[in-house]
Amino acid sequence: MIQVRARIQERETRGAVHILRLHAPDLARQLHPGQAVLIQTGWSLDPFLRRTFHPIAIDEATFRIRLAPDADRGRAWLRMAAEGTEVDALGPVGQGFSLPDHARRILCLGQGDAAWALLPLVRAASARGVGVALAVEATTRRQTIPARDLPLSVEYHVATLDGSAGRRGDLRPLLPDLLTWADAVMAVGGMDFYRFLARAIEDARVILPRGYAQALYQTDFLCGFGACQACAADVAGGRRRVCLRGPIFDLVDILR
Amino acid sequence: MLNLAPQNKLGLYVDSLLLAGSGAVGYGDTWPPGLRPEAFGAIITAPVSLTPRKGRPQPRVAEIPGGFLLDTGGHNPGFRRLVESQARAWRRLDVPVILSLAGGEPGDRAWMAAHLEELEEVIAGIELTVSENVNLSETAAFIAAARRATPLPILARLPVTRAAYLARTALIAGADALIVGTPPPAAYPASKTLVEAPLAGPAAFPFTLRALSLLAELDLGAPIIAAGGVYSLDDALLCLEMGASAVAIRGLVWRDPAAARRLSINIRPFMPEEDEG
Numbered sequence A: 001m002i003q004v005r006a007r008i009q010e011r012e013t014r015g016a017v018h019i020l021r022l023h024a025p026d027l028a029r030q031l032h033p034g035q036a037v038l039i040q041t042g043w044s045l046d047p048f049l050r051r052t053f054h055p056i057a058i059d060e061a062t063f064r065i066r067l068a069p070d071a072d073r074g075r076a077w078l079r080m081a082a083e084g085t086e087v088d089a090l091g092p093v094g095q096g097f098s099l100p101d102h103a104r105r106i107l108c109l110g111q112g113d114a115a116w117a118l119l120p121l122v123r124a125a126s127a128r129g130v131g132v133a134l135a136v137e138a139t140t141r142r143q144t145i146p147a148r149d150l151p152l153s154v155e156y157h158v159a160t161l162d163g164s165a166g167r168r169g170d171l172r173p174l175l176p177d178l179l180t181w182a183d184a185v186m187a188v189g190g191m192d193f194y195r196f197l198a199r200a201i202e203d204a205r206v207i208l209p210r211g212y213a214q215a216l217y218q219t220d221f222l223c224g225f226g227a228c229q230a231c232a233a234d235v236a237g238g239r240r241r242v243c244l245r246g247p248i249f250d251l252v253d254i255l256r
Numbered sequence B: 001m002l003n004l005a006p007q008n009k010l011g012l013y014v015d016s017l018l019l020a021g022s023g024a025v026g027y028g029d030t031w032p033p034g035l036r037p038e039a040f041g042a043i044i045t046a047p048v049s050l051t052p053r054k055g056r057p058q059p060r061v062a063e064i065p066g067g068f069l070l071d072t073g074g075h076n077p078g079f080r081r082l083v084e085s086q087a088r089a090w091r092r093l094d095v096p097v098i099l100s101l102a103g104g105e106p107g108d109r110a111w112m113a114a115h116l117e118e119l120e121e122v123i124a125g126i127e128l129t130v131s132e133n134v135n136l137s138e139t140a141a142f143i144a145a146a147r148r149a150t151p152l153p154i155l156a157r158l159p160v161t162r163a164a165y166l167a168r169t170a171l172i173a174g175a176d177a178l179i180v181g182t183p184p185p186a187a188y189p190a191s192k193t194l195v196e197a198p199l200a201g202p203a204a205f206p207f208t209l210r211a212l213s214l215l216a217e218l219d220l221g222a223p224i225i226a227a228g229g230v231y232s233l234d235d236a237l238l239c240l241e242m243g244a245s246a247v248a249i250r251g252l253v254w255r256d257p258a259a260a261r262r263l264s265i266n267i268r269p270f271m272p273e274e275d276e277g
Helices: A025-030 A073-080 A114-127 A171-181 A191-205 A251-255 B079-093 B108-114 B137-151 B160-173 B201-220 B233-241 B251-255 B257-266
Strands: A002-014 A019-025 A034-041 A050-053 A060-066 A084-092 A104-110 A131-138 A155-160 A185-186 A213-216 A232-235 A237-241 A248-251 B018-020 B043-044 B061-064 B068-071 B097-099 B123-129 B154-159 B177-182 B186-188 B192-202 B225-226 B246-249
Touching: A002 A025, A019 A232, A025 A060, A025 A084, A034 A060, A034 A131, A050 A073, A104 A114, A104 A171, A104 A191, A104 B160, A114 A131, A114 A185, A114 B154, A131 A171, A131 B177, A155 A171, A171 A191, A185 A191, A191 A213, A191 A251, A213 A251, A248 A251, B043 B123, B061 B186, B061 B192, B068 B201, B079 B097, B097 B177, B123 B137, B137 B154, B137 B160, B154 B160, B160 B177, B160 B201, B177 B201, B192 B201, B192 B246, B201 B225, B225 B233, B233 B246, B233 B257, B251 B257
Parallel strands: A104 A131, A104 A185, A131 A155, A185 A213, B018 B043, B018 B246, B043 B097, B097 B123, B123 B154, B154 B177, B177 B225, B225 B246
Antiparallel strands: A002 A019, A002 A084, A019 A060, A034 A050, A034 A084, A213 A248, A232 A237, B061 B068, B068 B192, B186 B192
């Protein structure tokens, strides 16, 4: 983990959503898909807590974070910060996704705005020649990832609850075929989403074996290095610090 | 070197006015980037209880204007496991380690203090937290019990709103120094759940200052460590001007390790050249 000044190099606005490209070569080089970056917002000690981001794109010198519209004053400050502004960033936090050596076909499953955290993994796996299917379940089109942001080789499925993009409803009907096809699953969503995924895996493959599915435990970090214990949650058979053991866990460990 | 326990035959010698406050670096096993043990005169561990505690479930933290509330529910691995796993690491730290002992059943803290005998070369002192709701006799009883159990320096951490009321009793009972202290408890929602915990962050600083001011009037003659809301060199120097012998930081280490490191460097010139204690 390192602490660096990251410069807002570029701002892209997509409606009310802002995507910031942050220039921080030392940090970008260390980042792996699924890891978190903690960013100070504001000019003073208020807001006090750093905001937690899972980058949606990582390259050699920069990483991108996505700011969906919400009422949080820290993220509001970031939305308004001008290009060229330097922010204090701490990261990488925790363990990222780990692409199994044997994986030739991975299924990436995301829910809502959180699904964007899968993008660096999707791109990295695709670049390695791994077959990637991405399935995203969202409330509405605004949360979904535009197909233009994905490598051409990625098979993309979308379901929206309001029917504004892809199929209307959730991903349930798609999962049996996708889970039979995939030899590894990477997921980002809420706990209900993970329980639903675990049941679908058991239906499609009889059991949920350890090592088959990885999932991101969503939480906000305070210190990010294990001292404060603010992120301790019931995972991996105990109450453990997510910043050290996660935020990516085996799906088995998130649910038991 | 500055002696933070001049009345204790073992003394508590520190080479910096800046201490890592309770749990700032966990049990001395979790360090942020760029911050090393030599930044501090001593480190105070997170509180440990006699038996393991699972602590409270999520959410544990709530942000408030000017700070945060953190309630871990006393999450800790328990005394025996902590000592077994950390004793060797503490020996290597090369900075005095002050073990914070959490309350529980009556006598727990004295029992733990008594069982530090083998670690007296490693543990430089113990921190005992006086909770918000104890009276004078209870305060005297548990500090005196710990005093009888160990010759190690005892640092009594007082609630800031009652520090002046409890200070003399704590010292008479056997405390060697006072930590001021635990900010007042507060509550704020996080994820639709109320988090109740002592105020933390810059918002705690005025409470620390008031307690220091009241203690200065008592002329106690014991070292006082200011803890709670110290986030800058100016904050630290103000505490020293108001009678503190040293300052402890925690939130700054968590939020901005680089700023904590700068503070550790910038406070060095203010170290007294010779301890007269």
